[in-house]
Amino acid sequence: MLTAAWLVDVAASAVTGDAVTVKITHWHGLEAAALWMSLAAIGGGLMALGAYPRLRALWDATPRPEAKAIFDGIIEPLAAACRRLTDGVHNASFSRAVTVAVLAIAGAGVWAFSGGTHLAGDRALLPVTPTVLALWAVMVIAALALPFYHRDRVVALVLTGVVGLLIAPLFALFSAPDLALTQISVEVVTILLMLLALNFLPKATPVESAPGRRFGDVAVAGIAGAGIGWLAYAMMTRQPAFDPISHFHLAQSKPGAGGTNAVNTIIVDFRGYDTFGEIIVLGIAALVIFALSETLLRSPTVTRRLGAIAPVREDGDRHPMMLVVATRFLLPMAMMVGVYIYLRGHNLPGGGFVAGLVFAIAYLMQYMASGYVWSHARQRYDHHALIGWGVLVSVLAGVGAWAFGLPFLTSGFEYVNLWPLEEFELATAAIFDLGVFLCVLGAVLLALASLSRLGLRTGEDVNTRAFDINPDAAQAEEVR
Amino acid sequence: MEALVASAIGLLTAVGIYMMLRLRTFPVILGLTFLSYGVNLFLFTSGRLTVNAAPIIGRTEPYADPLPQALVLTAIVISFGMTAVLMIMAIGGHLEAGHDKVNMSDTDDDTPEVQS
Known part of the structure; x- marks a missing residue:
């Protein structure tokens, strides 16, 4: 009989490597069980076919679980419960969300601190010095005054500035000169930003919350403050549970990164990737501010409301000549200080962040003294471009390492002897820090310029001269 | 000294939270600023307090822990960025809606209130 046995032989032999002979038979005789099983199956099938209409009717009549009904039955109550929960929790009340979050965090903190084990608080304490005591006292007075006097928003801003500026000497006293420099320059920029923002917001906060509610808020704030103060x-008062990893950074700061300022080498060398991400975030924040201000300026409602803001003229001189002249002289000096802080950053307190902020403050003084339009007309570099160049320069500093077969942002340094100068160091970290500098400068200036652009739509007229009084005209008047 | 700094951190946080619970945008942003003062100081103290120990290699040992300082330095700068974004949002909200309230009442669904 013709079978496929030859094909199976070839295939099986090829796979196993040995000669295989198979025998395929189609008729096994009447005794084979398979024959009777097949016949029984065919017979059974024919019988079932004959009984189909009755079986079908029986099946249709039998009650059975309906998947869609089960699904709907489970999902609908769940969806309703979720809706009730969402409606109950999300009542668009920011205050309630903050209250719940603060209490939950405080509770989790208490639970963790009481449940876990900790070392005994036997670390030697520092003696109280009169300087720190005085700083502390002024800070406490200013901070406590804020809840009582915050309704006058300018006063609130002054109190915020007092506290923020007092933190800088605290950092300096507790061995963090870099933080002191950063805090003091950021504080100046922040207060300027808020002062500018107050132009477009009400100058006073109305009394709205009932005394009972305020009492509750004091309780929530007190729990949070006591918790974090106790935790601090x-x-x-305890030694670190684990050995700090910064032994490595201190040991490697000079030999590994080539700088003696361990804080700066962490920022630009050891943890350069963090900083790289951070300047991008800062740049994006500034671009968001710009984009939002652009959107606001396109809205007719906003421009109408801006136009309705009446200029507040508390004195006659909007751009005092003394201030204009003084800031004009200060600009190159402040820039020189910025360059100095940038250059020393790798070895002494300073660096790109602080330098960028110092430059930004120097420019902001021009904006304050002579107005946005006058200063902006004399600005040669676009703020957006500064941010872009900042990111690009730091990318270049990072990618440069690839040329030496090293990972992204690996820093390198070389000591150079250039007669008649003393031996000095050239580090790639300085290029990266330049990127940080440009990005910080661009971001701060773009943020404040975006706010100033809103100011142009208010009812106030725009000055084209550096200061309001014209000394030339006054002189001509005198001569005549 | 530790008690002074810890109480200052607690007070700054408490004032920050209290101001964040006010009903207008400007005090809320001031509250966030206070909270970031407190948090930055708190993160800084995780390196423990030391005097005359700036982490400048070559000065007198021992050195203060440089790592919390580096992290707080970037945190200070980012706090500024965050405050600035919130400020423009607050201004935008005030100019678009005509009021600077933080909480929306249950009755108005996004419909701006008419400025009084």
Whole structure:
């Protein structure tokens, strides 16, 4: 009989490597069980076919679980429960969300601190010095005054500035000169920004919350403050549970990164990737501010409301000549200080962040003294471009390492002897820090310029001269 | 000294939270600023307090822990960025809606209130 046995032989032999012979038979005789099983199956099938209409009717009549009904039955109550929960929780009340979050975090903190084990608080404490005591006292007075006097928003801003500026000497006293420099320059920029923003917001906060509610808020704030203060005290009075990893950074700062300022080498060398991401975030924040201000300026409602803001003239001189002249003289000096802070950053307190902020403050003084339009007309570099160049320069500093077969942002340095100068160091970290500098400068200026652009739509007229009084005209008047 | 710094952190946080619970945008942003003062100081103290120990290699040992300082330095700058974004949002909200309230009442669904 013709079978496919030959094909199976060839295939099986090829796979196993040995000669295989198979025998395929189609008729196994009447005794084979398979024959009777097949016949029984065919017979059974024919019988079932004959009984189909009756079986079908029986099946249709039998009650059975309906998947869609089960699904709907489960999902609908769940969806309704979720809707009730969302409606109950999300009542568009920011205050309630903050209250719940603060209490939940405080509760989790208490639970973690009481449940876990911790070292004994036996770390030697520092003696109180009169300087720190005085700083602390002024800070406490200013901070406590804020809740009582915050309704006058300018006063609130002054109190915020007092506290923020006092933190800088605290950083300096507790061995963090870099932080002191950063805090003091950021504080100046922040207060300027808020002062500018107050032009477009009400100058006073109305009394709205009932005394009972305020009492509740004091309780929530008190719990949060006591919790974090207690945690800070517990942390400061204990030795670290693990050996700090910064031994490595201190040991490698000079030999590994080529700089003696361990804080700066962490920022630009050891953890350069963090900083790289951070300047991008800062740049994006500034671009968001610009984009939002652009959108606002396109809205007819906003421009109408801006136009309705009446200029507040508390004195006659909007751009005092003394201030204009003084800031004009200060500009090159402030820039020189910025360059100095940038250059020393790798070895002494300073660096790109602080330098960028110092430059930004120098320019902001021009904006304050002579107005946005006058200063902007004399500005040669676009703020957006500064941010872009900042990111690009730091990317170049990072990609440059690839040329030496090293990972992204690996820093390198070389000591150079150039007669008649003393031996000095050239580090790629300085290029990266330049990127940080440009990005910070661009971001701060773009943020404040975006706010100033809103100011142009208010009812106030725009000055084209550096200061309001014209000394030339006054002189001509005198001569005549 | 530790108790002074810890109480200052606690007070700054408490004032920050209290101001964040006010009903207008400007005090809320001031509250966030206070909260970031407190948090930055708190993160800084995780390196423990030291005097005359700036982490400048070659000065007198021992050195203060440079790592919290580096992290707080970037945190200070980012706080500024965050405050600035919130400020423009607050201004935008005030100019678009005609009021600077933080909470929306249950009755108005996004419909701006008419400025009084």
